[in-house]
Amino acid sequence: MLNYTLRRLLMVIPTLLILVVFAFYLMRLAPGGPFTSERPLPPAVMANVLERYGMDEPLHVQLWTYIRNILCCFDFGPSFAQKDRTVNDVIAQGFPVTLTYGFWSAVFVLLLGIPLGIVAALKHNGFWDYTMTGLAIFSQIFPNFVLAPILVLLFTLSWGLLPGGGWNGGQWQYVVMPAIALGTSYMASVARLTRGSMLEVLGSPYIRTARAKGLPERTVILRHALKPALLPTLTYMGPVFVYMITGSVFVDVFFSTGGIGQDFIDGAYSRDYSILLGLAILYAVLTFALTLMVDLLYAWIDPKVRAGLS
Amino acid sequence: MLSVETLRIRFRTGDGLVHAVNDVSFRVGAGEKLAIVGESGSGKSQMALAVMGLLAKNAEAEGRVLWEGRDLLTLPPAEMNRIRAREIAIVFQDPMSSLNPYMRIERQLTEIVEQHEGLGRAAARARALEVMDAVRIPEARARLRAYPHELSGGMHQRIVIAMALMCRPKLILADEPTTALDVTVQAQIMQLLSEVQRDLGTSVVLITHDLGVVAGFCEEVIVLYGGRIMEQAATLPLFERPAHPYTRGLLRAVPNVEDPADELIAIPGSPPSQRAFPTRCPFAPRCVDAIESCRLTLPELTGGRACLRPVEELT
Numbered sequence: 001m002l003n004y005t006l007r008r009l010l011m012v013i014p015t016l017l018i019l020v021v022f023a024f025y026l027m028r029l030a031p032g033g034p035f036t037s038e039r040p041l042p043p044a045v046m047a048n049v050l051e052r053y054g055m056d057e058p059l060h061v062q063l064w065t066y067i068r069n070i071l072c073c074f075d076f077g078p079s080f081a082q083k084d085r086t087v088n089d090v091i092a093q094g095f096p097v098t099l100t101y102g103f104w105s106a107v108f109v110l111l112l113g114i115p116l117g118i119v120a121a122l123k124h125n126g127f128w129d130y131t132m133t134g135l136a137i138f139s140q141i142f143p144n145f146v147l148a149p150i151l152v153l154l155f156t157l158s159w160g161l162l163p164g165g166g167w168n169g170g171q172w173q174y175v176v177m178p179a180i181a182l183g184t185s186y187m188a189s190v191a192r193l194t195r196g197s198m199l200e201v202l203g204s205p206y207i208r209t210a211r212a213k214g215l216p217e218r219t220v221i222l223r224h225a226l227k228p229a230l231l232p233t234l235t236y237m238g239p240v241f242v243y244m245i246t247g248s249v250f251v252d253v254f255f256s257t258g259g260i261g262q263d264f265i266d267g268a269y270s271r272d273y274s275i276l277l278g279l280a281i282l283y284a285v286l287t288f289a290l291t292l293m294v295d296l297l298y299a300w301i302d303p304k305v306r307a308g309l310s
Numbered sequence: 311m312l313s314v315e316t317l318r319i320r321f322r323t324g325d326g327l328v329h330a331v332n333d334v335s336f337r338v339g340a341g342e343k344l345a346i347v348g349e350s351g352s353g354k355s356q357m358a359l360a361v362m363g364l365l366a367k368n369a370e371a372e373g374r375v376l377w378e379g380r381d382l383l384t385l386p387p388a389e390m391n392r393i394r395a396r397e398i399a400i401v402f403q404d405p406m407s408s409l410n411p412y413m414r415i416e417r418q419l420t421e422i423v424e425q426h427e428g429l430g431r432a433a434a435r436a437r438a439l440e441v442m443d444a445v446r447i448p449e450a451r452a453r454l455r456a457y458p459h460e461l462s463g464g465m466h467q468r469i470v471i472a473m474a475l476m477c478r479p480k481l482i483l484a485d486e487p488t489t490a491l492d493v494t495v496q497a498q499i500m501q502l503l504s505e506v507q508r509d510l511g512t513s514v515v516l517i518t519h520d521l522g523v524v525a526g527f528c529e530e531v532i533v534l535y536g537g538r539i540m541e542q543a544a545t546l547p548l549f550e551r552p553a554h555p556y557t558r559g560l561l562r563a564v565p566n567v568e569d570p571a572d573e574l575i576a577i578p579g580s581p582p583s584q585r586a587f588p589t590r591c592p593f594a595p596r597c598v599d600a601i602e603s604c605r606l607t608l609p610e611l612t613g614g615r616a617c618l619r620p621v622e623e624l625t
Contacts, residue, residue: 124367205407212362212402213422213473214394217387223421227412302412303457 001299004309005292012288016281017067023280024063027273034080034271053080066277076278081270087278090263095282098247098259100170105183105244106237113187114233117194121229122221124199132195136188148181148254165256178251186240190233198229227301234301238294242286246279311513312338312361312398312481317373319356319365319537329584330356332537333373338481338513345516345524345545347560348534351581354517355403358483362400363390396426399474403486405466409458415469416454422476441472444509445502464495468502475506481513488523500527521564525549533557536582536592541615553620556593591618 035041035049050056054065069075076087120132139147155177156164168174201207202225210224211217247261260279267275299306319331331353338344348354360371363382375382377393385393402408410418419441420434429437435454442450445468458466467487474482484503488496504527507514516528524531524545531548533541533556541554552558559577579596582588591597594604599619609616 205402205404206410208364209402209408209470209473210410211364212394212400213425214391214396215421215425216391219421219425224410224413304411304459307457307459 001296001306001310005296008292008295012285015288016284019284020067020277020281021063023277024066024273025059027271027276028059030271032271034273036271053078066274076281077274079272079275081267081272081275087274090275091260091278091282094247094258094260094263097167097170097257098252098261099245101175101178101182101251101257101259102241102245102247104175105179105186106241108179109183109187109190109240109244110233110237113190114194114230116187116191117196117233118198118221118226118229120191120195121198121202129195132191136191139184139188140192142184144181144185144248145250145254147184148177148250151177151181165254167257174255174257178255178257181254182244182248182251186244190236193233193236194229197232198225201225201229231298231301234294234297238290239287242283242290246283246286311340311378312515313374313376314357314361315374315376317357317360317371317375319353319360320370320372321366322368322370326585329587330369330537331360332588334534334537334539335373336532336539336542338515340480341511341513342530343507343514343516343528345518345528345531346534347518347521347524347531349519349581351584352534353537354534355485358400358485358515358517361398361483362394363387364400392426395422395474395479396477397479398481398483399477399479400483400485401467401470401474401487404490405470405487406458406463406490408470409466411458413457414454415456415458415461419454419469419473419476422473426477437476438472441475442468444475444506445469445472447472463491464498467491467495467499471499471502471506475510478510479512481515482507483515483517485517486519487516488520489518496523503527521549521560533560536588537584538588538592539611539616540593541617542611543614551622553615553622554593554617555597555599555619555621558621559596591616 033055034053035046040046041049047056054062057065066077069077074088076091079085079087079090082090116132116136120129123129152164155162162173162176164177166174207220207225210220215223247257247259249261249265251257252259252262253265260282263275264279266272267279299309314337315335316333317331317335318329318333321328321330334353334357336344336346346354346357356365356369359365360369361375361377361382363385365371371383373383377398382390382393409415416435416438419438420429420431423429423434423437424431438454439450442453447453447465447468453461453465453469458469461469467490471487482503487503488499491499500523503514503516506512514528516524518524528545531541531543531545532539533548533554535556540556541548541552543553548557549561552561556577559575562575563577565574577596578598582592582595588608590606591600591604591609594600597604601619604618607618609618
């Protein structure tokens with residue numbers, strides 16, 4: 001198992017390298033650059049600016065400098081569009097924000113989605129099942145840009161319970177609505193996924209065996225059915241969790257939370273190459289980490305997978 | 311001990327009712343071994359599930375299943391749970407899928423006695439080892455740590471039988487215990503069941519489609535067709551002088567090793583649709599000896615056979 005983990009970690013290095021090279025060249029294929037504007041800069045000024053950011057060198061030299069700086073000093077370079085800020089600054093400021101509301105959003109998704117799915121499966125074709133399925137479909141077709149204004153309308157404007165935006169260092173009142181707006185449709189998916197897999201597990205022969213042992217239904221569900229029923233949800237949540245903690249553009253813009261979702265979009269508009277590249281690397285590393293975690297959790301739950309790993 | 315009285319099992323399906331078991335009655339006394347024989351779809355497994363209270367949600371059971379005077383069909387779930395595994399245990403058809411693949415063998419065995427006898431881990435473990443020994447599982451201690459996928463099919467079935475024996479039940483329902491196994495392993499498992507039965511004095515209801523398995527094991531046989539009892543008799547007479555044309559057909563479809571020239575004769579046609587409660591002999595459409603009245607009336611079980619033209623009257 002340890003062996004497997006180390007092998008997976010080693011594979012991160014070449015993969016990241018490929019990612020960096022591809023992203024580096026692809027971005028520069030896009031028309032324009034960080035310093036193009038409607039009124040072109042005088043050629044002398046442009047040359048100065050390019051030289052200051054090292055963009056007068058050939059591309060492969062720029063790439064090499066970029067990689068070298070990362071390896072030696074963990075330096076992802078200056079932002080091209082945001083004056084006097086480095087990529088490290090931008091991520092250090094924005095990532096904790098999205099990490100916070102993304103994490104709580106994931107907690108909301110799991111704590112609500114899984115029990116809802118289980119209850120629906122246990123009351124298969126009953127009142128709670130239909131209610132849950134209805135709710136799930138409702139929130140899945142309800143995009144967050146519709147849900148968020150409604151939340152603000154109710155919680156901020158009508159009842160005055162929660163602030164309608166801002167971050168304020170991540171006080172809980174500021175986290176609640178971004179987390180809910182971001183998570184609701186995922187929560188619905190998790191509920192439906194859990195319901196489906198729980199129904200399948202409950203119909204399996206080994207659950208019948210467990211019942212034939214005279215175990216109370218609670219024990220049958222918790223001891224025998226829960227683990228296998230959660231496997232599809234686990235697979236689903238890996239990439240979704242990455243998506244959540246790296247934030248959503250919409251949430252950042254709508255609630256003015258100042259997370260990196262906003263930075264990504266700004267960076268794309270202003271051709272801020274270093275920000276885009278830095279964020280791409282962050283997403284990649286998180287994706288690696290989360291998929292590895294999901295695989296290890298899988299191995300922990302399923303002995304067959306575990307046997308395959310060692 | 312167990313007395314099944316006019317048991318009917320129906321399933322509500324998308325295309326209407328399916329009558330799986332129709333007015334079946336039988337009794338099993340202490341230490342007795344009864345075989346229920348029938349082809350697939352004859353309702354034999356559903357009867358076992360009905361006794362255990364494990365019928366699917368879309369099933370309805372009528373009649374009575376009396377266990378030491380109490381009707382299992384109307385027993386509240388908590389009381390039913392006290393009978394399951396402790397008094398009546400079941401060995402399921404497919405051992406490979408009957409074990410929980412995510413749980414160690416140890417837990418799957420010990421949880422039974424922890425539940426029913428309140429034993430602690432250590433005592434439960436000791437019982438598990440004892441029972442595994444009884445069903446001849448070698449290296450039992452190491453097997454306790456194993457997961458199901460690490461064991462062979464025959465070993466699975468031994469574990470499943472060990473599960474059934476954990477609380478020394480009074481009755482074991484063995485639902486096609488050997489169907490999923492290799493022929494050589496089948497013989498070992500049957501041998502094992504019969505030894506266990508002899509040693510513990512447990513009653514056994516053996517549900518099977520394989521008459522060969524029945525011959526050496528059970529004293530009494532019920533032949534089921536279309537959810538009704540066709541014939542009920544002691545094993546030897548049944549094999550020597552089958553009274554019902556269906557029983558005769560079944561016996562003819564079993565190969566005879568001693569006589570290679572013996573031709574296998576299949577029963578023509580296929581099992582009946584069970585959309586309606588039978589109003590005539592369910593076997594009549596496939597029966598070569600059927601007469602007009604077979605197609606009009608439903609023969610009652612009298613003298614051990616439900617047939618208007620039993621074999622001995624034909625000659």
